Amino acid sequence: MTSPARPLRADARRNREALLTAAGDLLGERGDDVQIEEIAARAGVGVGTLYRHFADKDALVAAIVGRRFAAATDLARAAEELPDADAAFTALLDGYLESVAGDSAFRRALLGPEEPRWEAISAEKTAFREVVSRIVERAVRESVLREDFGADDFILVTRGAMANMGENEDWRRHVRLQLEGVRPRPSAPAPSA
Structure with a gap:
């Protein structure tokens, strides 16, 4: 999903943007070999936070x-x-x-x-x-x-x-x-x- 169904709290919005930025950087550098855990770590959040925003x-x-x-x-x-x-x-x-x-x-x-x-x-x-x-x-x-x-x-x-x-x-x-x-x-x- 590209945008959430309801407005996100400020901290959730920041986490979502951090995840998109981290994923964009890592996927751009290495392609599909990047693991979800690496994306979450680069964004400075836990894997659970990533999955709250994105199913996969x-x-x-x-x-x-x-x-x-x-x-x-x-x-x-x-x-x-x-x-x-x-x-x-x-x-x-x-x-x-x-x-x-x-x-x-x-x-x-x-x-x-x-x-x-x-x-x-x-x-x-x-x-x-x-x-x-x-x-x-x-x-x-x-x-x-x-x-x-x-x-x-x-x-x-x-x-x-x-x-x-x-x-x-x-x-x-x-x-x-x-x-x-x-x-x-x-x-x-x-x-x-």
């Missing part, structure tokens, strides 16, 4: 991903407000990728061999996708993107970039190369008679 490690990962999607949705809504379709699409793409560049736990969850359990974060994922769809549709309508580009293609482009994120900044070049392929091609001049 999958629920903890879902919360990390849900938190990132919620932040990405805020970013996407801000991009959507830009008056220029190209600026809106670029702000969405660059902002989203910049935000996940430092979040290897999120990237591992999306790109890992196991299909993530999305039911716990379906609202966050749906909200993000809806805003992305509107930005992409506007960019297509205004000839910023090819007419066959869709929200699913946005996901493919971003996942490709995430797969190339590492110590260097090569992922930025990867994105620019991909964007050259999704921009409309200029019409060829008519042959002279």
Whole structure:
């Protein structure tokens, strides 16, 4: 579950955030090999506290991903407000990728061999996708993107970039190369008679 059913007390909220931060750090560093006990210790709480907030490690990962999607949705809504379709699409793409560049736990969850359990974060994922769809549709309508580009293609482009994120900044070049392929091609001049 990404958010509790009722408001948490201040200390419980701090514990939950500490667990999410510790889990994000450890999972980002080492992947699924991290044990629940290590996460609790890094957060400075007991294992029982962890289990009061999250049923299992999958629920903890879902919360990390849900938190990132919620932040990405805020970013996407801000991009959507830009008056220029190209600026809106670029702000969405660059902002989203910049935000996940430092979040290897999120990237591992999306790109890992196991299909993530999305039911716990379906609202966050749906909200993000809806805003992305509107930005992409506007960019297509205004000839910023090819007419066959869709929200699913946005996901493919971003996942490709995430797969190339590492110590260097090569992922930025990867994105620019991909964007050259999704921009409309200029019409060829008519042959002279």
